[in-house]
Amino acid sequence: MNPRAIAAWSLAALAIAVSTNNPVYRAVVALCALNLILARGRPGLRLRPLLVTVAVAAAIATVVSLLLSHTGTHRFIEVPGDVPLIGGAITLESLVFGLVTGLGIAAALLAVAPLTLVADPYDLVDALPPFLARTGAAIGTALNLIPTMARSAADIRDAQRLRGWRPRRVRDWPDVAVPVVLTAVESSITLAEAMEARGWGSGPRTHYLTAPRWWFDVAVAVSALLAAAAFLALRASGAVPDWYPFPVIPPLPVNPAALACCLVLILPSLGPDTR
Amino acid sequence: MDALSFAQLGYAYPGAGHRALRDVDLTIDCGLTLLTGDSGSGKSTLLRVCNGLVPHFHGGVISGRALVFGQDVTRTNTRRLARDVGFVFQDPELQSVHARVERDVAFGLENMRVPRGEMRARVDEALHLCGAEALRERSVATLSGGERQRVALAGVLAMRPRLLALDEPLSQLDESGARALVAAVAAAMERGTLAVVAEHRLALLRPLAQRVMEVSGGRLSDSSDSDAGPAMHATALTGRPGERPSPNHAHVRLHGVAAGHPGAVVLASVDLELSGGEVVAVIGNNGSGKTTLLRTIAGLLAPLQGRVERTAGRVAYLPQNPTTLLHRRTLRSEIEWTLRHGGGGGAGADAVDATLADFGLEHVAERYPRDLSTGERQRAALAAVLAGSPALALLDEPTRGMDATAAARLGRAVQRLAATGAAVVIATHDHDLATHVATRVVETRDGAVQEQTVMAAAPA
Structure with missing residues (x-):
């Protein structure tokens, strides 16, 4: 549909x-x-x-x-x-x-x-009106990044645990939360770099599929x-x-x-x- | 007109105390140019000048002249240069914009405002060039690393660039994935596309290269006549491959272990014994179960069947992307954190300094780890994880993105660790590392773990 x-x-x-x-x-x-x-x-x-x-x-x-x-x-x-x-x-x-x-x-x-x-979800984002197209593309790209980030968060938690991390208090959680957030930010920047390298932001775009x-x-x-x-x-x-x-x-x-x-x-x- | 012409090119990243590029003179007018050099030498920075990511995306101060197909890079933005220069990054997972292959390949064409009627033909052409037609309808998330990298290349080739810039495209690929990607690059070159590739894994690319340039400390020199490549890598690792040590008490035993996830068994009925002092290399294609085996041994994944026995002692685990662990302000404090939490005998300055020296990181001890170059970050993560002499060390692709010197240093550190009585398991595509450092090699294939008695020769 x-x-x-x-x-x-x-x-x-x-x-x-x-x-x-x-x-x-x-x-x-x-x-x-x-x-x-x-x-x-x-x-x-x-x-x-x-x-x-x-x-x-x-x-x-x-x-x-x-x-x-x-x-x-x-x-x-x-x-x-x-x-x-x-x-x-x-x-x-x-x-x-x-x-x-x-x-x-x-x-x-x-x-x-x-x-x-x-x-x-990606078709839905693509169906947004033109004035929301860039926002939609950003959302779609973020959707793509979510599974990668989820895996990364699990990997970080596991590896920190083996380094000796034990979450006994709230103040222990930044040892996992901080690298997860930093990794998410860095991944976003890398993805932005890749998008720019493929001409993203050149202005109005055509669409491969409608x-x-x-x-x-x-x-x-x-x-x-x-x-x-x-x-x-x-x-x-x-x-x-x-x-x-x-x-x-x-x-x-x-x-x-x-x-x-x-x-x-x-x-x-x-x-x-x-x- | 030369495709690429750099004259006295210099560049410094914002806030950096040193220049990443110094007086670089480079002209490219044909074929494939290989860029080699240690991590942090400036290869990636030089590549990024080709399509304007430096300076337009990263900022900083650029000097000298940089022309790409007659366009001044300092005055032409990346989006415009993207029509002539296609860029493929190191990490296959961080280049996909759409969830489906076909849509992702068309992304660049949409940005170029190519008419819809023409797009399909160009997507077909690009997928064919990369041997990826069968992947067209697939979800990107289901692809292997090698497949994703080929799709990334297809996405770039669909834009019909005149020059390809590839930043360590093979670093995360197994042998078959690397060969497939190199074949795709060769096919593009046959159509007249030029290429400049930064890589540590030179064996597959060197036969295609017209020139080999070495980047060192931001300076460029021609090393086309030198014997760079796998031989140097192998000798740098030295050594005599470890001999199997006399039986020590087993650190780990796997009895009839099935590993994977419910409904998706990756390894079936594994029997394996790992003793202190051993360095075991686990080889196998992507998806064959290397990471699953390591995670099962580490206790991060409960076996679906069978049991895993481990002796007491700290387990060090290096995931495939270990730099994600780094979160302290300095590398020194990162290592101190492990020593303090891991019970490795305290976080004294001597212990920290010894770890830094093991990995050649003394000069960056007070720097923020995430600001280091890719290879330095990899070593920093290794140092952070291995600090404190763990009893069992599990390393997943530790030499990814590493130059030969750093890989050799890692090999020596691993051998020193084994000499303390630790059992070390390394999942790796790095043939030289397996050959020269491991005392045993096992292969994951078809759901089983098979002992290898003889290592095949490294590909020429």
Whole structure:
């Protein structure tokens, strides 16, 4: 898929996910994002790291909300009030609130995941508008340097350990941190030298490859952005109100138009596979 | 018009107390010119004048005249000179701009605003010249060092420079990678491209060279008639290759060790014994498991199967890029740090001075290590790691970027270390080092570690 279409889709999905706390809409966004990643993910993609990250982030949000919200009618247990922060009632309503918060974080993470799991990050950087092209190239080059720096950091840590380094105190860490940073800076300078030696900075550049632009990509981008705009308009008009499970859990209101806006996000998963 | 014309060229880096180039007169109008000389002599600086990195990128003070294809280097920026002079650096990992080979090769063409329609043909041509067509769709991160260096050369050749400037391009390559790169340079020269190459590993390049110039203390002299090259390197190392010492208690034993990462076994069922007093050279192509073996012996990598037994005593480990370890303000304090932390009997001035003398670094003891030349930094890192007489020393490509004199000094230091009872293991492409310093040679190949009983002759 065209990286700009993916970027537009992610922006729309993120806008919907963060603008509402209704779990129905958040769940639909999350499922559409997951479907997109499964249908259009780059070859060789491993989903486990993403799913673990999302699950951990959502779980943390859930637990924090559960322990810090002490309102609600249906109480599980009562933590003594003199316990800092978490003292008070642990309620069903606060559990639901925590789950909805966790779902929001999951939806937001999944909404932006296609930027790296469906699009090639380098294609994405290349797709930046001309006035951001140099910044994009610098970012792309930095992305290239990251694996090298990660290996270098591990090597430095291992070798310093064998020289006798033992991190017993915070002030021991500069013995690893300093060479890592210095090496990163030197590597950046060397890479800059190499780029300059190949004519970088001569002015506007031509492009070897451009991402194919296909009518379907245009349809995905336009429909996603329109759907997000419509959803936000519905929110602004009050047709899609906030939802809170306090003091008792109310029924979940679902606006058909708002739901339709969320379901539009399934579109990129349905198109033909051009991989 | 000469391709390159330097007259009374002088140069000093910003803030340096001495000139890196002095009164250099050089004219290049054909073929390949080889630049030799000790580390820190000015070879890299001289190369960087060819494409304007000196003075435009590095600053400093330049004097004399420097013309490249009639263009005054002091008045023509690097970006403009890049159209005529292609530069390949020493480190293959720090030249890639894009993640994919094809895109990376096209980078220079994009900067030159070559029309898209023409780019593809030029990328094809450059990859073909470097024997790298099969790498086109590959991710740069998956390439070996030799492959990356060829891709770097392709990226430069795509720009169709009239002159190639190569700064120690073979230093990090194994034998096959070095041969492939030299073949690519030869192919480019057949098309009329001139080349100037700074290198310590001269065996493969010397047959191609029209001239050999020696750089010493920033001054240039013609040494085309002298017998520079591997013979000098070999004799400088002296020696008699170490004889296998009488059995000493084993420092390290590997029993049925499989090494690598889960899902990617690099070495299988390794049985190896290393005794005090031995110097064991580990040879093998890139990716064959030399570094994995060293890291497993050091305890940095847990064996996937089998066990590793080590006797007590400090383990010194020199990684492939050891200069990354340097972080103190002076070389002296760097060595003191190791002696203090490593329990090597204290950080007394005598111990530090002895280490500096072992590696010929007395004159740079008070300098910031990262400001030293490539070869001096390599020696500085060795000194920092080996200070304090470790019981087991594991060195990964220690002579990378080193000139013959420094390599010889390292060889003697290694032999002295072994004489104290330490076991020394060296992973190396340096055939001369393995031949003249090692008491044993093992080869990593096809997932196994095989004892070599006879060293093949060094390539002519």
